[in-house]
Amino acid sequence: MTTPICDFIDRYAGSARVRMHMPGHKGAGLTGCEAWDLTEVGGADSLYDPQGIIQESEGNARGLFGAAATLYSTEGSSQCIRAMLYLCALAFWEKRPGERPTILAGRNAHKAFLSACALLDLDVAWLFPESGGYSLCRCDIPPGQLEEALGRAPQAAGVYVTSPDYLGNTAGIPALAQAARRRGVPLLVDQAHGAYRRFLSPSLHALDQGADICCDSAHKTLPVLTGGAYLHIAPSAPPVFRARAREAMALFGSTSPSYLILRSLDRANRVLAEGYPERLAETAGRVGALRRRLGGRGWRFLGDEPLKLTLDAKGYGYTGGQVGAYLESQGVVCEYADPDYTVLMPTPENTEGDLSRLEAALSALERRPPLPTGPPPFQRPAFVMPLRRALFQASRRVPIGEAVGRTAASLAVSCPPAVSPVVPGERISENTADICRYYGIGQLQVLEREGGAAL
Numbered sequence: 001m002t003t004p005i006c007d008f009i010d011r012y013a014g015s016a017r018v019r020m021h022m023p024g025h026k027g028a029g030l031t032g033c034e035a036w037d038l039t040e041v042g043g044a045d046s047l048y049d050p051q052g053i054i055q056e057s058e059g060n061a062r063g064l065f066g067a068a069a070t071l072y073s074t075e076g077s078s079q080c081i082r083a084m085l086y087l088c089a090l091a092f093w094e095k096r097p098g099e100r101p102t103i104l105a106g107r108n109a110h111k112a113f114l115s116a117c118a119l120l121d122l123d124v125a126w127l128f129p130e131s132g133g134y135s136l137c138r139c140d141i142p143p144g145q146l147e148e149a150l151g152r153a154p155q156a157a158g159v160y161v162t163s164p165d166y167l168g169n170t171a172g173i174p175a176l177a178q179a180a181r182r183r184g185v186p187l188l189v190d191q192a193h194g195a196y197r198r199f200l201s202p203s204l205h206a207l208d209q210g211a212d213i214c215c216d217s218a219h220k221t222l223p224v225l226t227g228g229a230y231l232h233i234a235p236s237a238p239p240v241f242r243a244r245a246r247e248a249m250a251l252f253g254s255t256s257p258s259y260l261i262l263r264s265l266d267r268a269n270r271v272l273a274e275g276y277p278e279r280l281a282e283t284a285g286r287v288g289a290l291r292r293r294l295g296g297r298g299w300r301f302l303g304d305e306p307l308k309l310t311l312d313a314k315g316y317g318y319t320g321g322q323v324g325a326y327l328e329s330q331g332v333v334c335e336y337a338d339p340d341y342t343v344l345m346p347t348p349e350n351t352e353g354d355l356s357r358l359e360a361a362l363s364a365l366e367r368r369p370p371l372p373t374g375p376p377p378f379q380r381p382a383f384v385m386p387l388r389r390a391l392f393q394a395s396r397r398v399p400i401g402e403a404v405g406r407t408a409a410s411l412a413v414s415c416p417p418a419v420s421p422v423v424p425g426e427r428i429s430e431n432t433a434d435i436c437r438y439y440g441i442g443q444l445q446v447l448e449r450e451g452g453a454a455l
Protein backbone atom coordinates (compact mmCIF):
# COMPACT_ATOMS: atom_id res chain seq x y z
CA MET A 1 0.00 0.00 0.00
CA THR A 2 1.53 3.32 -1.04
CA THR A 3 1.70 6.29 1.34
CA PRO A 4 2.07 9.21 -1.07
CA ILE A 5 1.19 11.98 1.40
CA CYS A 6 3.65 10.70 4.00
CA ASP A 7 6.37 10.32 1.37
CA PHE A 8 5.91 13.84 0.04
CA ILE A 9 5.79 15.47 3.46
CA ASP A 10 8.77 13.51 4.74
CA ARG A 11 10.82 14.55 1.70
CA TYR A 12 9.75 18.16 2.14
CA ALA A 13 10.51 18.14 5.86
CA GLY A 14 13.94 16.65 5.22
CA SER A 15 14.88 19.16 2.55
CA ALA A 16 16.63 22.45 3.20
CA ARG A 17 13.96 24.61 1.55
CA VAL A 18 13.28 28.08 2.90
CA ARG A 19 9.58 28.18 3.83
CA MET A 20 8.29 31.52 2.58
CA HIS A 21 4.76 30.15 2.82
CA MET A 22 2.29 29.40 5.57
CA PRO A 23 2.17 28.16 8.33
CA GLY A 24 3.93 30.82 10.34
CA HIS A 25 5.98 28.36 12.38
CA LYS A 26 8.16 27.63 9.30
CA GLY A 27 8.55 23.98 10.11
CA ALA A 28 10.11 24.28 13.55
CA GLY A 29 8.82 25.32 16.91
CA LEU A 30 6.97 24.73 20.02
CA THR A 31 5.41 21.28 19.83
CA GLY A 32 7.74 19.13 17.75
CA CYS A 33 5.32 18.27 14.91
CA GLU A 34 5.76 21.50 12.91
CA ALA A 35 8.15 20.06 10.30
CA TRP A 36 5.30 17.92 8.89
CA ASP A 37 2.69 20.64 9.03
CA LEU A 38 2.44 22.06 5.51
CA THR A 39 0.08 24.02 3.33
CA GLU A 40 -0.79 23.48 -0.34
CA VAL A 41 2.70 24.05 -1.75
CA GLY A 42 3.54 22.68 -5.21
CA GLY A 43 3.24 18.89 -5.14
CA ALA A 44 1.22 18.81 -1.91
CA ASP A 45 -2.06 18.62 -3.87
CA SER A 46 -5.29 20.23 -2.67
CA LEU A 47 -7.92 18.50 -0.54
CA TYR A 48 -10.87 20.06 -2.32
CA ASP A 49 -9.47 19.57 -5.84
CA PRO A 50 -7.19 16.55 -5.52
CA GLN A 51 -5.18 15.51 -8.56
CA GLY A 52 -1.99 14.16 -7.03
CA ILE A 53 -0.93 12.65 -3.71
CA ILE A 54 -4.28 13.23 -1.97
CA GLN A 55 -6.17 11.70 -4.88
CA GLU A 56 -3.92 8.64 -4.77
CA SER A 57 -4.22 8.30 -1.00
CA GLU A 58 -8.00 8.67 -1.02
CA GLY A 59 -8.06 6.03 -3.77
CA ASN A 60 -6.19 3.69 -1.43
CA ALA A 61 -8.74 4.34 1.32
CA ARG A 62 -11.62 3.84 -1.12
CA GLY A 63 -10.24 0.42 -2.02
CA LEU A 64 -9.80 -0.54 1.62
CA PHE A 65 -13.38 0.42 2.45
CA GLY A 66 -14.88 -0.93 -0.78
CA ALA A 67 -16.66 2.37 -1.45
CA ALA A 68 -17.56 3.97 -4.77
CA ALA A 69 -15.95 7.14 -3.41
CA THR A 70 -14.07 8.01 -0.23
CA LEU A 71 -13.21 11.57 0.73
CA TYR A 72 -10.93 12.60 3.58
CA SER A 73 -12.11 15.01 6.23
CA THR A 74 -9.71 16.86 8.50
CA GLU A 75 -12.63 18.22 10.52
CA GLY A 76 -14.11 15.01 11.78
CA SER A 77 -17.39 13.35 11.01
CA SER A 78 -19.01 16.71 11.81
CA GLN A 79 -17.92 18.03 8.41
CA CYS A 80 -19.04 14.82 6.69
CA ILE A 81 -22.48 14.94 8.35
CA ARG A 82 -23.10 18.44 7.02
CA ALA A 83 -21.93 17.33 3.56
CA MET A 84 -24.19 14.24 3.64
CA LEU A 85 -27.24 16.35 4.38
CA TYR A 86 -26.40 18.87 1.68
CA LEU A 87 -26.06 16.04 -0.85
CA CYS A 88 -29.32 14.53 0.31
CA ALA A 89 -31.09 17.86 -0.19
CA LEU A 90 -29.51 18.24 -3.65
CA ALA A 91 -30.79 14.79 -4.68
CA PHE A 92 -34.27 15.77 -3.48
CA TRP A 93 -34.23 19.12 -5.29
CA GLU A 94 -33.17 17.41 -8.53
CA LYS A 95 -36.47 15.55 -8.44
CA ARG A 96 -38.62 18.20 -6.76
CA PRO A 97 -37.21 21.67 -7.39
CA GLY A 98 -38.21 24.35 -4.93
CA GLU A 99 -39.89 22.02 -2.42
CA ARG A 100 -38.93 21.64 1.25
CA PRO A 101 -37.10 18.39 2.02
CA THR A 102 -37.75 16.45 5.21
CA ILE A 103 -35.11 14.23 6.79
CA LEU A 104 -36.37 11.35 8.93
CA ALA A 105 -33.86 11.03 11.73
CA GLY A 106 -33.27 9.00 14.87
CA ARG A 107 -33.60 11.30 17.86
CA ASN A 108 -30.12 10.46 19.18
CA ALA A 109 -28.51 12.51 16.38
CA HIS A 110 -25.25 14.30 17.10
CA LYS A 111 -25.40 18.09 17.24
CA ALA A 112 -23.68 18.35 13.82
CA PHE A 113 -26.89 16.96 12.34
CA LEU A 114 -28.96 19.67 13.98
CA SER A 115 -26.65 22.51 13.00
CA ALA A 116 -26.63 21.21 9.41
CA CYS A 117 -30.43 21.05 9.26
CA ALA A 118 -30.64 24.58 10.62
CA LEU A 119 -28.05 25.92 8.17
CA LEU A 120 -29.63 24.14 5.20
CA ASP A 121 -33.17 24.89 6.40
CA LEU A 122 -34.24 21.23 6.30
CA ASP A 123 -37.29 19.95 8.14
CA VAL A 124 -36.76 17.02 10.48
CA ALA A 125 -39.29 14.28 11.19
CA TRP A 126 -37.94 12.64 14.33
CA LEU A 127 -37.96 8.91 14.82
CA PHE A 128 -38.44 8.66 18.57
CA PRO A 129 -37.46 5.53 20.49
CA GLU A 130 -40.48 3.27 20.86
CA SER A 131 -38.68 0.39 22.52
CA GLY A 132 -35.45 -0.47 24.26
CA GLY A 133 -35.69 2.04 27.14
CA TYR A 134 -34.90 5.70 26.86
CA SER A 135 -31.37 6.99 27.12
CA LEU A 136 -30.01 10.21 25.67
CA CYS A 137 -27.65 8.41 23.29
CA ARG A 138 -29.94 5.58 22.26
CA CYS A 139 -32.74 5.31 19.73
CA ASP A 140 -33.79 1.85 18.57
CA ILE A 141 -35.75 2.09 15.30
CA PRO A 142 -37.53 -1.05 14.15
CA PRO A 143 -37.94 -1.14 10.34
CA GLY A 144 -41.74 -1.19 10.71
CA GLN A 145 -41.57 2.12 12.59
CA LEU A 146 -39.48 3.61 9.80
CA GLU A 147 -41.89 2.37 7.13
CA GLU A 148 -44.85 3.93 8.93
CA ALA A 149 -42.95 7.19 9.38
CA LEU A 150 -42.03 7.23 5.69
CA GLY A 151 -45.69 6.72 4.89
CA ARG A 152 -46.52 9.88 6.85
CA ALA A 153 -43.74 11.97 5.24
CA PRO A 154 -44.61 13.06 1.70
CA GLN A 155 -41.55 15.34 1.60
CA ALA A 156 -39.13 12.60 2.71
CA ALA A 157 -35.68 13.24 1.23
CA GLY A 158 -33.66 10.73 3.22
CA VAL A 159 -33.35 8.66 6.37
CA TYR A 160 -30.59 9.43 8.89
CA VAL A 161 -29.55 7.05 11.64
CA THR A 162 -26.67 6.85 14.10
CA SER A 163 -25.03 3.47 14.32
CA PRO A 164 -23.15 2.52 16.44
CA ASP A 165 -24.33 5.01 19.04
CA TYR A 166 -22.14 6.36 21.83
CA LEU A 167 -23.11 3.46 24.08
CA GLY A 168 -22.31 0.76 21.53
CA ASN A 169 -25.84 -0.07 20.36
CA THR A 170 -26.14 -0.74 16.65
CA ALA A 171 -29.09 -0.26 14.31
CA GLY A 172 -30.45 -2.90 11.95
CA ILE A 173 -28.97 -1.20 8.91
CA PRO A 174 -29.90 -3.89 6.31
CA ALA A 175 -33.61 -3.70 7.12
CA LEU A 176 -33.61 0.09 7.44
CA ALA A 177 -31.80 0.34 4.09
CA GLN A 178 -34.45 -1.84 2.45
CA ALA A 179 -37.25 0.29 3.88
CA ALA A 180 -35.58 3.46 2.61
CA ARG A 181 -34.91 1.90 -0.80
CA ARG A 182 -38.54 0.80 -1.18
CA ARG A 183 -39.53 4.42 -0.66
CA GLY A 184 -36.81 5.62 -3.08
CA VAL A 185 -34.86 7.71 -0.56
CA PRO A 186 -31.22 7.28 0.51
CA LEU A 187 -30.09 5.95 3.88
CA LEU A 188 -27.49 8.16 5.54
CA VAL A 189 -25.58 6.67 8.45
CA ASP A 190 -23.62 8.50 11.11
CA GLN A 191 -21.05 5.78 11.68
CA ALA A 192 -18.63 8.05 13.50
CA HIS A 193 -17.96 5.28 16.04
CA GLY A 194 -17.65 2.44 13.55
CA ALA A 195 -14.80 2.93 11.04
CA TYR A 196 -13.16 -0.25 12.35
CA ARG A 197 -16.23 -2.34 11.55
CA ARG A 198 -15.10 -2.68 7.92
CA PHE A 199 -12.18 -4.78 9.14
CA LEU A 200 -14.19 -7.28 11.17
CA SER A 201 -14.84 -10.63 9.58
CA PRO A 202 -17.44 -10.48 8.16
CA SER A 203 -17.52 -6.72 7.71
CA LEU A 204 -20.18 -4.93 9.74
CA HIS A 205 -19.56 -1.59 8.05
CA ALA A 206 -22.67 0.45 7.21
CA LEU A 207 -21.77 0.58 3.51
CA ASP A 208 -21.56 -3.20 3.37
CA GLN A 209 -24.93 -3.39 5.08
CA GLY A 210 -26.79 -1.23 2.59
CA ALA A 211 -26.23 2.42 3.56
CA ASP A 212 -25.96 4.82 0.62
CA ILE A 213 -23.56 7.16 2.37
CA CYS A 214 -21.87 7.27 5.76
CA CYS A 215 -19.27 9.09 7.78
CA ASP A 216 -16.56 7.35 9.78
CA SER A 217 -14.47 9.18 12.37
CA ALA A 218 -11.16 7.45 11.67
CA HIS A 219 -9.82 9.11 14.80
CA LYS A 220 -12.35 7.49 17.13
CA THR A 221 -11.49 3.83 16.54
CA LEU A 222 -8.50 3.69 14.15
CA PRO A 223 -4.94 4.87 14.83
CA VAL A 224 -5.50 8.33 13.31
CA LEU A 225 -5.03 11.84 14.68
CA THR A 226 -8.05 13.68 16.10
CA GLY A 227 -10.07 15.24 13.29
CA GLY A 228 -9.31 12.56 10.68
CA ALA A 229 -12.51 11.11 9.17
CA TYR A 230 -13.93 9.64 5.96
CA LEU A 231 -17.01 10.33 3.90
CA HIS A 232 -17.87 7.08 2.10
CA ILE A 233 -20.36 6.86 -0.78
CA ALA A 234 -21.86 3.57 -1.98
CA PRO A 235 -22.47 2.67 -5.64
CA SER A 236 -26.21 2.64 -4.78
CA ALA A 237 -26.24 6.35 -3.86
CA PRO A 238 -27.98 8.87 -6.14
CA PRO A 239 -25.42 9.96 -8.81
CA VAL A 240 -25.41 13.53 -7.50
CA PHE A 241 -23.79 12.27 -4.28
CA ARG A 242 -20.59 11.41 -6.11
CA ALA A 243 -20.81 14.26 -8.57
CA ARG A 244 -21.07 16.95 -5.88
CA ALA A 245 -19.38 15.31 -2.87
CA ARG A 246 -16.18 17.34 -3.10
CA GLU A 247 -18.12 20.58 -3.31
CA ALA A 248 -20.24 19.50 -0.36
CA MET A 249 -17.19 18.88 1.80
CA ALA A 250 -15.62 22.17 0.71
CA LEU A 251 -18.80 24.04 1.59
CA PHE A 252 -18.40 23.14 5.26
CA GLY A 253 -14.61 22.81 5.54
CA SER A 254 -11.76 25.15 6.32
CA THR A 255 -9.69 26.31 3.34
CA SER A 256 -6.63 25.28 5.37
CA PRO A 257 -6.96 21.54 5.98
CA SER A 258 -4.40 20.04 8.33
CA TYR A 259 -1.61 18.14 6.59
CA LEU A 260 -0.77 16.49 9.91
CA ILE A 261 -4.20 14.86 9.78
CA LEU A 262 -3.97 14.04 6.07
CA ARG A 263 -0.60 12.42 6.71
CA SER A 264 -2.10 10.41 9.52
CA LEU A 265 -5.03 9.22 7.35
CA ASP A 266 -2.55 8.29 4.62
CA ARG A 267 -0.32 6.33 6.98
CA ALA A 268 -3.34 4.53 8.43
CA ASN A 269 -4.05 3.04 4.97
CA ARG A 270 -0.90 0.98 5.20
CA VAL A 271 -1.70 -0.11 8.76
CA LEU A 272 -5.19 -1.18 7.66
CA ALA A 273 -3.82 -3.02 4.61
CA GLU A 274 -1.16 -4.91 6.52
CA GLY A 275 -2.61 -7.34 9.01
CA TYR A 276 -5.19 -5.07 10.62
CA PRO A 277 -8.11 -7.52 10.43
CA GLU A 278 -6.02 -10.08 12.29
CA ARG A 279 -5.00 -7.61 15.01
CA LEU A 280 -8.60 -6.48 15.30
CA ALA A 281 -9.89 -10.04 15.63
CA GLU A 282 -7.35 -10.70 18.35
CA THR A 283 -8.35 -7.55 20.25
CA ALA A 284 -12.06 -8.29 19.88
CA GLY A 285 -11.35 -11.77 21.27
CA ARG A 286 -9.49 -10.31 24.26
CA VAL A 287 -12.20 -7.73 24.91
CA GLY A 288 -14.85 -10.46 24.67
CA ALA A 289 -12.96 -12.64 27.17
CA LEU A 290 -12.56 -9.66 29.51
CA ARG A 291 -16.29 -8.98 29.23
CA ARG A 292 -17.03 -12.58 30.23
CA ARG A 293 -14.64 -12.52 33.21
CA LEU A 294 -16.05 -9.24 34.46
CA GLY A 295 -19.55 -10.63 33.89
CA GLY A 296 -18.62 -13.41 36.31
CA ARG A 297 -17.94 -10.70 38.91
CA GLY A 298 -21.32 -9.12 38.44
CA TRP A 299 -20.60 -6.45 35.83
CA ARG A 300 -23.24 -6.08 33.11
CA PHE A 301 -22.73 -4.43 29.74
CA LEU A 302 -24.83 -2.56 27.23
CA GLY A 303 -24.57 -2.71 23.45
CA ASP A 304 -23.29 -5.18 20.92
CA GLU A 305 -20.08 -3.61 19.67
CA PRO A 306 -17.00 -5.82 19.83
CA LEU A 307 -14.72 -2.91 20.68
CA LYS A 308 -16.84 -1.03 23.18
CA LEU A 309 -17.23 -1.82 26.85
CA THR A 310 -20.25 0.05 28.17
CA LEU A 311 -20.56 -0.72 31.86
CA ASP A 312 -24.03 -0.77 33.36
CA ALA A 313 -22.75 1.14 36.37
CA LYS A 314 -26.08 1.36 38.17
CA GLY A 315 -26.52 -2.39 37.98
CA TYR A 316 -23.26 -2.63 39.94
CA GLY A 317 -24.39 -0.07 42.51
CA TYR A 318 -22.81 3.15 41.27
CA THR A 319 -23.52 5.97 38.86
CA GLY A 320 -21.59 6.00 35.60
CA GLY A 321 -19.79 9.11 36.79
CA GLN A 322 -18.72 7.42 40.03
CA VAL A 323 -17.27 4.46 38.14
CA GLY A 324 -15.52 6.86 35.74
CA ALA A 325 -14.01 8.80 38.65
CA TYR A 326 -12.99 5.60 40.42
CA LEU A 327 -11.29 4.29 37.28
CA GLU A 328 -9.47 7.58 36.87
CA SER A 329 -8.19 7.30 40.43
CA GLN A 330 -6.76 3.94 39.35
CA GLY A 331 -5.07 5.49 36.30
CA VAL A 332 -7.66 4.38 33.72
CA VAL A 333 -9.46 7.18 31.88
CA CYS A 334 -12.84 6.35 30.38
CA GLU A 335 -14.29 7.85 27.18
CA TYR A 336 -17.60 8.95 28.63
CA ALA A 337 -19.73 8.58 31.72
CA ASP A 338 -23.34 9.59 32.36
CA PRO A 339 -25.64 8.84 35.29
CA ASP A 340 -26.17 5.27 34.05
CA TYR A 341 -23.18 4.14 32.03
CA THR A 342 -19.40 4.27 31.79
CA VAL A 343 -18.03 3.87 28.27
CA LEU A 344 -14.58 2.42 27.54
CA MET A 345 -13.16 2.27 24.02
CA PRO A 346 -10.31 -0.23 23.64
CA THR A 347 -8.63 -0.68 20.24
CA PRO A 348 -5.77 -2.86 18.97
CA GLU A 349 -3.43 -0.04 19.99
CA ASN A 350 -4.16 -0.80 23.65
CA THR A 351 -1.69 -3.28 25.09
CA GLU A 352 -2.55 -6.44 27.01
CA GLY A 353 -1.19 -4.54 30.03
CA ASP A 354 -3.83 -1.82 29.50
CA LEU A 355 -6.64 -4.38 29.56
CA SER A 356 -5.11 -6.04 32.65
CA ARG A 357 -5.05 -2.72 34.51
CA LEU A 358 -8.67 -2.11 33.58
CA GLU A 359 -9.65 -5.58 34.72
CA ALA A 360 -7.75 -5.26 38.00
CA ALA A 361 -9.42 -1.92 38.74
CA LEU A 362 -12.94 -3.12 37.96
CA SER A 363 -12.42 -6.38 39.85
CA ALA A 364 -11.28 -4.46 42.93
CA LEU A 365 -14.38 -2.28 43.05
CA GLU A 366 -16.81 -3.53 45.67
CA ARG A 367 -20.18 -4.56 44.26
CA ARG A 368 -23.17 -2.84 45.83
CA PRO A 369 -26.94 -3.27 45.58
CA PRO A 370 -28.13 -1.90 42.21
CA LEU A 371 -29.26 1.72 42.01
CA PRO A 372 -32.81 1.69 40.75
CA THR A 373 -33.44 4.94 38.93
CA GLY A 374 -32.92 5.53 35.22
CA PRO A 375 -33.81 8.51 33.04
CA PRO A 376 -37.46 9.62 33.10
CA PRO A 377 -39.48 7.93 30.34
CA PHE A 378 -39.36 10.09 27.23
CA GLN A 379 -42.52 11.87 26.06
CA ARG A 380 -42.82 13.35 22.60
CA PRO A 381 -42.42 17.12 22.73
CA ALA A 382 -44.78 19.52 20.95
CA PHE A 383 -43.37 21.25 17.86
CA VAL A 384 -43.83 25.00 17.78
CA MET A 385 -41.74 26.09 14.81
CA PRO A 386 -39.01 24.84 12.45
CA LEU A 387 -35.55 24.36 13.87
CA ARG A 388 -34.00 27.15 11.83
CA ARG A 389 -36.60 29.72 12.82
CA ALA A 390 -36.08 29.00 16.49
CA LEU A 391 -32.29 28.93 16.31
CA PHE A 392 -32.03 32.21 14.42
CA GLN A 393 -34.13 34.36 16.76
CA ALA A 394 -33.34 36.47 19.79
CA SER A 395 -33.19 34.22 22.84
CA ARG A 396 -32.02 34.13 26.42
CA ARG A 397 -30.72 31.64 28.92
CA VAL A 398 -32.97 30.76 31.86
CA PRO A 399 -32.87 28.25 34.72
CA ILE A 400 -34.52 24.99 33.74
CA GLY A 401 -37.57 25.55 35.95
CA GLU A 402 -38.36 28.84 34.18
CA ALA A 403 -37.94 27.22 30.76
CA VAL A 404 -41.00 24.99 31.10
CA GLY A 405 -43.73 26.10 28.69
CA ARG A 406 -41.29 28.15 26.59
CA THR A 407 -39.89 27.38 23.14
CA ALA A 408 -36.35 26.01 22.99
CA ALA A 409 -33.99 28.26 21.04
CA SER A 410 -30.76 26.30 21.18
CA LEU A 411 -29.30 22.90 21.85
CA ALA A 412 -28.51 21.70 25.34
CA VAL A 413 -25.43 19.56 24.91
CA SER A 414 -22.46 18.51 26.86
CA CYS A 415 -19.65 17.05 24.79
CA PRO A 416 -19.36 14.09 24.85
CA PRO A 417 -21.89 12.88 23.81
CA ALA A 418 -23.09 16.06 22.03
CA VAL A 419 -26.64 14.70 21.82
CA SER A 420 -29.32 17.18 22.90
CA PRO A 421 -32.49 16.25 24.78
CA VAL A 422 -33.94 19.54 23.54
CA VAL A 423 -34.28 20.65 19.94
CA PRO A 424 -34.82 24.31 18.99
CA GLY A 425 -38.41 24.95 18.01
CA GLU A 426 -39.89 22.46 20.51
CA ARG A 427 -42.01 23.36 23.53
CA ILE A 428 -40.11 22.61 26.74
CA SER A 429 -42.33 20.39 28.88
CA GLU A 430 -42.00 19.21 32.47
CA ASN A 431 -40.76 15.93 30.98
CA THR A 432 -38.04 17.73 28.97
CA ALA A 433 -37.01 19.59 32.10
CA ASP A 434 -36.84 16.35 34.10
CA ILE A 435 -34.67 14.73 31.44
CA CYS A 436 -32.38 17.77 31.35
CA ARG A 437 -32.02 17.72 35.13
CA TYR A 438 -31.27 14.00 34.99
CA TYR A 439 -28.38 14.68 32.60
CA GLY A 440 -27.12 17.62 34.64
CA ILE A 441 -28.38 20.41 32.39
CA GLY A 442 -29.41 23.31 34.62
CA GLN A 443 -30.17 26.08 32.12
CA LEU A 444 -31.78 26.31 28.70
CA GLN A 445 -31.84 28.89 25.94
CA VAL A 446 -35.44 29.95 25.18
CA LEU A 447 -37.01 32.36 22.70
CA GLU A 448 -36.95 35.93 23.95
CA ARG A 449 -40.47 36.49 22.65
CA GLU A 450 -42.81 33.56 22.03
CA GLY A 451 -44.17 33.64 18.49
CA GLY A 452 -41.50 36.18 17.50
CA ALA A 453 -40.87 36.98 13.85
CA ALA A 454 -38.70 34.59 11.90
CA LEU A 455 -35.35 35.76 10.59
Ligand SMILES: Cc1ncc(COP(=O)(O)O)c(C=O)c1O
Binding pocket: 075, 076, 077, 078, 079, 110, 112, 162, 164, 165, 166, 190, 192, 193, 217, 227, 229, 416, 417, 418
Ligand atom coordinates in the same frame (compact mmCIF):
# COMPACT_ATOMS: atom_id res chain seq x y z
C1 LIG B 1 -22.38 9.76 17.14
C2 LIG B 1 -21.43 10.84 16.74
N1 LIG B 1 -21.55 11.40 15.54
C3 LIG B 1 -20.71 12.37 15.12
C4 LIG B 1 -19.70 12.83 15.93
C5 LIG B 1 -18.80 13.90 15.43
O1 LIG B 1 -17.57 13.33 15.11
P1 LIG B 1 -16.24 14.16 14.98
O2 LIG B 1 -15.77 14.44 16.38
O3 LIG B 1 -15.32 13.24 14.24
O4 LIG B 1 -16.55 15.39 14.24
C6 LIG B 1 -19.55 12.27 17.21
C7 LIG B 1 -18.49 12.76 18.10
O5 LIG B 1 -18.32 12.37 19.19
C8 LIG B 1 -20.43 11.25 17.62
O6 LIG B 1 -20.33 10.69 18.84
